[in-house]
Amino acid sequence: MRLLLCAWLGCAVSLCAADSKNPLGNGPQVVEAGRTVYNQTCTVCHGVDGDAGDRAPALGAARRYAHNTEEDIFNVVLNGIPGTQMPSMGLSEEDAWRITAWIRSLRAVAADFPPDGDVAAGEKVFWGKGECGRCHRINGRGGLLGPDLSNLGGGMRLSAIRESLTVPKPHVPLGFRPATVVTKDGRTIRGVLKNEHNFSIQMLGDDDRLHLLTSDEIASIERGETSLMPTDYDKRLSETEFRDLVAFLSRLTKRAAASE
Template identity: 50%
Template sequence: MPYFRAFWFLSLSCFAQYSIQRTVSPIHIDGKLDEPAWRDARSMGDFTFNWYQSGEKEQTVAKMLWDDENLYVSWYVRDKHISAYEKRRHGPVSKDDCVEIFVAPNPAKAGNYYTWEINAIGTMLNRNKADWYTGGATWEPDGVEYRATFHGAAKKDDAPEDDHWIVEMKVPFRNFARDAAHTPPLAGDEWSLNVNRIGGKTNAQLSSWSPIRPPLKGFHSPEAFGRVVFADPPVAAGARRGGQRIRFNAADARAGHAIYNRSCTMCHGLDGAPGDRAPALGAQRRYLRATSEELFDAIKNGIRGTAMPASPLPETDVRKIVAYVHSLRATAVDLDVPGNPANGQEVFLSKAKCAQCHMLNGRGGILGPDLSNIGAERSLAAIRDALTVPKPVPPRGFQPVKVTTAAGRSFEGIVKNQHNTSFQILGLDNKLHLLTAAQIKDIQFQPKSLMPASFDKSLTPVELQDLLAYLSRQARSRR
């Protein structure tokens, strides 16, 4: 039967993208944002004033973090006229100075989204737009903590000293269990969302992180949600110390692997996996030691108050185990990957044709993931596998399709978003086709990813190694 017809085309470049860094240090929800993790987290970037008419454009600095239990969101709101009066739970807070986040944990069903709307005095409104939700106009999320600068005040009037206000929030991942592929997310999982600012008695603001283009008319437009990816390398922790990479000797790491398997697997699992009585050593969790000195001390002297005993191994063996633990946690940028990066860049641009689909440092295509930070987000093994190992199914957000519209036009692309009444399909022409579900003739979902996985055959061994050397060095913030 007829299914849908394209009714407008947009470049995907108008949709925002962001990598959410993992935090392994505690976040205290107090509305101050003074923890090192917030300081080191990347901003989501400038907001867009979608319906601007007049007045000063006051920017909002939004950031996000995550750990094994929670999603963290912060807004630093520049505002010379702060006003808020709504005190009722689920009241119309958008009439006040207000910030919002709308989260769709499954990009393929962006119409299933959840909202948090908070004004400057800490009043919150929540809605659940999921197709399974039958609880009415509002929703009570579980375990959310948040704090605003003027939290609990009876009201907030404009004042000459007004400059900014802050909202900090923690949302347990269990709130998204009905729609998310994984809770907590796995590193590399993608969600759709938008972060907004609205309202104010004087110089009212209407801005959003991901732009909302005509004919869309409001913030409740999941078609315009941007994409976020949960990144594994942690902020202010892990193998990072003072912004520097921790070096380790590859030969020591190999020797440490053997020593570890002989000496540590009574409690820890084989090859760094979780054991019956001790955690995985390759995970990025807040309780793990980060530096070589911390790891050496934990192994050699034990950890007081825990079942971790002191080791009788000689210091040279302990240091080799430390090198092995670093290797488990390393991403590609932490390694001195052999090869010629300059030649690898040429392979990337020419023979491998990677730039046709992938953006790197602002240049390239948009069909595939942005690779500007790939060296800090993926291990060397994961990058090599992406180039050489076929995937059994296309990854989420990159499902290839062939579409025929009722008007007889055919094109190919990948599904970026899908819900009951519309599809977003990014065509091979790098244009986003926003299509109504009532007007398509046929859509065929293809079984294979568009990403080639045979570069070990199409490239020479030297070319492949040079490409790996080049990709491993792509990191916005070197660890």
């Protein structure tokens, strides 16, 4: 019932379930209002939109020591941090809650604050023009070489989803590094390295089979330096298609199943 209520209100399941104390709620309008107040008040030190500032931490950064509770954030926004350069800005409690909602949205996963878009159209892009399903799997359907995206929106921030579609990563994460291996018995295997060490590799081939080889079985190994993941989706898709794809991806979550 609580789940249904949350869904009806259009707010994020996790925030409702966490018994948010924000009297204004954490809906998109509150978040957007918080962003406005934030950019009028906090940017001198913390930077525009929570990006890098000159005098204080970037609040949107994915830093391991930057995971505070909603109440902690509210208290700091309202009262500052005594003994530091973080002052009380003389904000009303309502504006402090709006800023709190905005800061939390910076750190929230995509499903907490999913963006607008035609989700059904985004799903068609995923399986069609975007060819995402060739490598990625959602709830048992799709390819194997890339990460399973069934809970993408429940585990990744919206900004990170957009980045993964548009910004090349400097290094390919372990488990998805492309490689071509030639074995001493003459086979050529293309795929991704799930794991490796000096003495063995564990590889998933483009034949969707695991290939487990020790170093004395390998004639040569060529490791790709770039990911198989295209990062030009903002160019290969139209603006509308890209928006719809992000809207679809942001709503991929296992939460409902877990709640049941």
